[in-house]
Amino acid sequence: MLRQRILEDLKNTAKDLGYPSNDIFLSIPQNSSFGNYTSNMALQLAKLESSKGKQSVPPSAKQNGSAIKVANKILEKFGKPDYLEKVEIAGSGFINFFIKDSELVKNANNSDILQKSTKTSKVLIEYGHVNPLKEVHIGHLRTFILGESLCRIYESLGHTVFRANYQGDIGLHIAKAIWGIKKLGLPSQELCLKKKADFLGRAYAKGNKSYEEDSVCKKEIDKINIGLYQKQPELQEIYQLARSWSLEYFEPIYELLGIKYDRCFFESEVFETGKQIVLQNLGKVFKESDGAIIFPGEKHGLHNRVFITSAGNPTYEGKEIGLAEIEYDAFDYDKSIHVVASEQEGYFQVVIKAIEFIFPYLKQKKYHLSYGVVDLSEGKMSSRTGNVVTVDDLYHVVCEKVREVMEKGSLGIDQEVVRVVALGAIKFSYLKFSPRPNMVFDLAQSVSLDGDSGPYVQYAFARIQSVLRNSKKQPEAMIETTVLDKQERTLLRQLLYFSETVEEALKLGHPNLIASYLIELSRSYNLFYQECRILESQKQDFRLKLSLEVSKVLKKGLNLLGIEAPDRM
RNA sequence: GCCGUUGUAGCUCAAUGGACAGAGCAAUCCCGUCCUAAGGGAUAGGUUGGAGGUUCGAUUCCUCUCAACGGCGCCA
Numbered sequence: 001m002l003r004q005r006i007l008e009d010l011k012n013t014a015k016d017l018g019y020p021s022n023d024i025f026l027s028i029p030q031n032s033s034f035g036n037y038t039s040n041m042a043l044q045l046a047k048l049e050s051s052k053g054k055q056s057v058p059p060s061a062k063q064n065g066s067a068i069k070v071a072n073k074i075l076e077k078f079g080k081p082d083y084l085e086k087v088e089i090a091g092s093g094f095i096n097f098f099i100k101d102s103e104l105v106k107n108a109n110n111s112d113i114l115q116k117s118t119k120t121s122k123v124l125i126e127y128g129h130v131n132p133l134k135e136v137h138i139g140h141l142r143t144f145i146l147g148e149s150l151c152r153i154y155e156s157l158g159h160t161v162f163r164a165n166y167q168g169d170i171g172l173h174i175a176k177a178i179w180g181i182k183k184l185g186l187p188s189q190e191l192c193l194k195k196k197a198d199f200l201g202r203a204y205a206k207g208n209k210s211y212e213e214d215s216v217c218k219k220e221i222d223k224i225n226i227g228l229y230q231k232q233p234e235l236q237e238i239y240q241l242a243r244s245w246s247l248e249y250f251e252p253i254y255e256l257l258g259i260k261y262d263r264c265f266f267e268s269e270v271f272e273t274g275k276q277i278v279l280q281n282l283g284k285v286f287k288e289s290d291g292a293i294i295f296p297g298e299k300h301g302l303h304n305r306v307f308i309t310s311a312g313n314p315t316y317e318g319k320e321i322g323l324a325e326i327e328y329d330a331f332d333y334d335k336s337i338h339v340v341a342s343e344q345e346g347y348f349q350v351v352i353k354a355i356e357f358i359f360p361y362l363k364q365k366k367y368h369l370s371y372g373v374v375d376l377s378e379g380k381m382s383s384r385t386g387n388v389v390t391v392d393d394l395y396h397v398v399c400e401k402v403r404e405v406m407e408k409g410s411l412g413i414d415q416e417v418v419r420v421v422a423l424g425a426i427k428f429s430y431l432k433f434s435p436r437p438n439m440v441f442d443l444a445q446s447v448s449l450d451g452d453s454g455p456y457v458q459y460a461f462a463r464i465q466s467v468l469r470n471s472k473k474q475p476e477a478m479i480e481t482t483v484l485d486k487q488e489r490t491l492l493r494q495l496l497y498f499s500e501t502v503e504e505a506l507k508l509g510h511p512n513l514i515a516s517y518l519i520e521l522s523r524s525y526n527l528f529y530q531e532c533r534i535l536e537s538q539k540q541d542f543r544l545k546l547s548l549e550v551s552k553v554l555k556k557g558l559n560l561l562g563i564e565a566p567d568r569m
Numbered sequence: 570g571c572c573g574u575u576g577u578a579g580c581u582c583a584a585u586g587g588a589c590a591g592a593g594c595a596a597u598c599c600c601g602u603c604c605u606a607a608g609g610g611a612u613a614g615g616u617u618g619g620a621g622g623u624u625c626g627a628u629u630c631c632u633c634u635c636a637a638c639g640g641c642g643c644c645a
Contacts, residue, residue, distance in 0.1 A: 027585070040587065043625070067625070091588045092625060131645070172644050267645090292643050302641095303572075309643040316645045342574065346640045349573095372575080373639080405607060421607085432593095433582065437575060438638075445581065449607055451593040452582085459607050467604045504585075516583065519592075523609095530600090530609045547604095569607075 001115065002107055003500065005083065006037055006097050013078045019045055026097075028497060035088075035096035036104075036493060042071035042093040067093030102481045104492040108545075109479065111495040112552040114502055116158030124331050125151050127339035128165040128254075128261070132246040133177040133200045136253050136391045138441055139341075139374040139381060145430045146371055147339040148259050148562045149511040156560055157506055162331040165264040166323060169243055170271060171316070175225035176207030178239060179217070183207075186238070194392065197249040200242060222311075229271070229313050253391055256423070258562055263330060267319050274322025275314040277358060278307045285357045293318075297350040305350045320351050324359060324366075335365055337509075342370040342436065369509050372438035389443065398422040401447040402455075406569075417569050421455050424563045428454030431561050432515040452519050454563055457554060460522035461565045464551035467534055468544070475545035482542050487528035491550060494521050498553050502560065511561060518557045525550050 007026055014021040023044065026037040046067035071089045080087055085098040099107075127147020130140050151161045168174070180203030187199055210217035227235045254261065278286055278293055286293050291310030295317070297303045307318040314322070327336065338348065348368035356363045375381065381388050399422045406413045429446040433439055449455040468475075484492070497517070505513040525547075534543040555565040 025585085027587085029588080030584080030591080031588075034588070038587090043587080047625075094588070168645060289642070294642060301572095304642060306642040311643075313643085315643070319645095341639095343639060344645095345573065347645095370574090375638095377581095402607095409607080410605075434584095437582085440581070442581070445594075448594075453593085453607085455607055456593095459605080463605055463608085465605095470604055508585080512583075516592080523592090526608055527610090529604080533603075535604050568605080 001499070002083065002099055002103060002496065003037060005081075009081055010039060010041070010074075010078065013074055014041070017073060017077055019074075020048075028500075029096065032490070032493060034090060034094070035098045036496065037097045037099075039095045039097075040093070042074060042089075042095060043067045045070045046093065071095055099496075101484050101489065101492075104489070104496065105479050105481050105484075108492055108495050108549050109477075110552075111498060111549045112556040114156050114499050114556075117503075120158040120160070121334035122160045122162070122331065123154050124162040124164055124327060124333040124336040125154070125339065126164040126166055126265075126327075126336065128259070129167065129340065130250065131168040131173060132243050132250075133174060133204055134246075135197060135201045135388065136250070137381065138389045138391065138394055141391055141394075141426070142371050142374055142430055142435075142439065143339045143341070144257050144259060145427050145562065146369075146435055146511065148257065149427075149431055149560060150337065150339065150369070150506075150509065152560045152562060153502060153506050153511060153514070156502060156556075162333065163260065163262045164327065164331075165261045166266075167264060168267045168316075170228055170266075170268040172211075172221070172225050173204065173208075174239070175221050175228060176211055177204040177242065178207075178224050178228070178235065179210070179221045180204055180207035181238060181242060186241075193245075193249045193252070196245040200246055203242075226311060226313065256391075256395065257427075258423075265323060265327065265330075267323075270322035270326050271314045271319045272322070273325060274318045274320065275308060277321050277325065278314065278318050281358055285354060295350060295354045297353065300353055302350045302353060303346065305347070307354070317347070317351055317354075321355065321358065324355050324362060328359070328362065333365065335367065337367050337369050339369045339371065341373050342438075343373065344368065345370050369435065371435040374439045374441050377440055377442040389441070394426060394443070394446070395422060397443065398425050398447045401425075401449065405449055409569075411568060417566050420564045420566045421449070421458060421569055424454030424458050424558070425449060426454075427561055427563050428457070428515060431511045432519075434510055434512050454558075454561075455569070457518045457522045457558060458563070458566055458569060460525050461551050461554045461558070462567060462569045463529060464525070464547045464554075465567045467547055468551075471535055471540070471544055475548045476541050479542055479545045479549075482539055485532060487524065487531050488543070488546060490524045491521070491528055491546060494524055495549060495553060498557070505560075514557055514560055518554060518561075521550060521554065521557075525554075 003026055007024070011021040011024055014024060024039065024041050026039055029035060029038045049066065068089060071093045074095065075087060075089060078087060083100055083103045085100045088096050090096050125147055127143045129143060130136050151163055154161050177200060183206060184203050191199070207221060211221050224235065228239060282288070282293060286295050286307060292306045293308040294304050294306050297305060305317050306315050307321070308314050340348070345368065352366050355366065376387065376389065379387065399418050402418045402421045403413055406418065425447060432452055501513055501517045505511055532543060534540060534547060537543065558565050
């Protein structure tokens, strides 16, 4: 890799000059006029030197002068390796590196091959978390899409990934739904999945409302809750039936989103273990308080939380303890990532702390990847007011929109392309945002097929496929060095950054970096396509090969976002 | 009350402590003999909520402040 080469040469230079070389790194300048890579090491070193020297003379004016002086010294020693066009000092002391065109061209073979991480690990990624008996809506979509993308990014860099889902199939929310089902009366078995899911949603809403408004109902529901934990036979039939309906309803959604879990964990399978472990650690990690068992987070700068209620039921927290053990049994990971909404930040801080006391071997291994909640542009989503957009609703609206556009095109409507483009639009509209801030979901905007969108990238890919189909011969295996046009050089420059963009996305847990990268690459390609004739041009072979390389990167990049690349659209 | 997150162009959002804060949408104008116009170009749009501080250099780090949202013992 060219970056590594520059970095190594630079570090050697620093060593020769007696400078510390550990903290040297290269960054990508925003503006291409500052080269392919840039280093601010001279600025850092100047700072070090001035703080080491006489403290009595710290005038800021001198600092820049000395940074440039240091840069000059480095430059002199560094010289100009043969793979570089030039190295120059700019601004207040940046050292900018310009790679030779011929090297950029050489580098562009197999641009989509990612360099594996030097230390690969086993990573459990837990995402999804839709509780049975509830509808899957656009809020849930964030954990699905983000989680799956993370899985793919980890895998692409050589890590082993275990895809886990964890669903709450026991607890008060289930008791509410069961109570609601009893009140509404069980419908016939012949209903389709969607209708069954709708019914369960209504039953939950009814239970939830009554629980808050009617103390008699509340008592009944609390009784059902305890009964479920105790596996009372008279509740089992209806519970198992409702549960199985709900799980059946989830399957096609996972399939639509392209998710294959290695395992789905359920609260019902972990709560007993969780409760036992909490009780075993009573007095050591946990303590009793007002009849409940709590973890005294306040002792650690956090807050207290109830792990077992005074009624003897493990809470969400208590179950998480059981889950921790069972998950690690299933897959002895080096790292586990819980892709869960930001509302749970406080919760995870406390629970992870408790887990580290109980299972010291899990210390520093568990992470909460927090993402912002999804609100509708009309306000907060609420199942009570019916102000909910389900995944199904969204998918159909977007498909309709894609069909509209396709109808006007020359290809006609192709169902498979509609599916791929609609999913591309949806997934991209989530992944182009950085995960943490809350997201305002605007239906009109999410179905947008132009601008910063999945279809924009897919279109660039499909365009290239079209060119490749129309070319009589296949691109050469090696690109030959030629005099480069501006647009060609821009593309080569961007191909150079693919690998490090993916690394950065993994490091930060921000797939949006890849999304931005793909948009820019597509934009550059579209401009190239506009300005540079490919077929039957003097540079046909080179441009075909360049197009091919771009398309490989687009395809791979989209794949990391969980998006397919259609050959035509 | 305590803890946390968020605040960037009219709207939706980017930006490992770096150089001139970038995109898309919306607006105005332009590009069709030719490989996919779901495309391309141009113009306009900003005191990065506010005030201090650290730094050669701050949207980014620190303090204070304003606003919105979230969390804080028997829900998940």
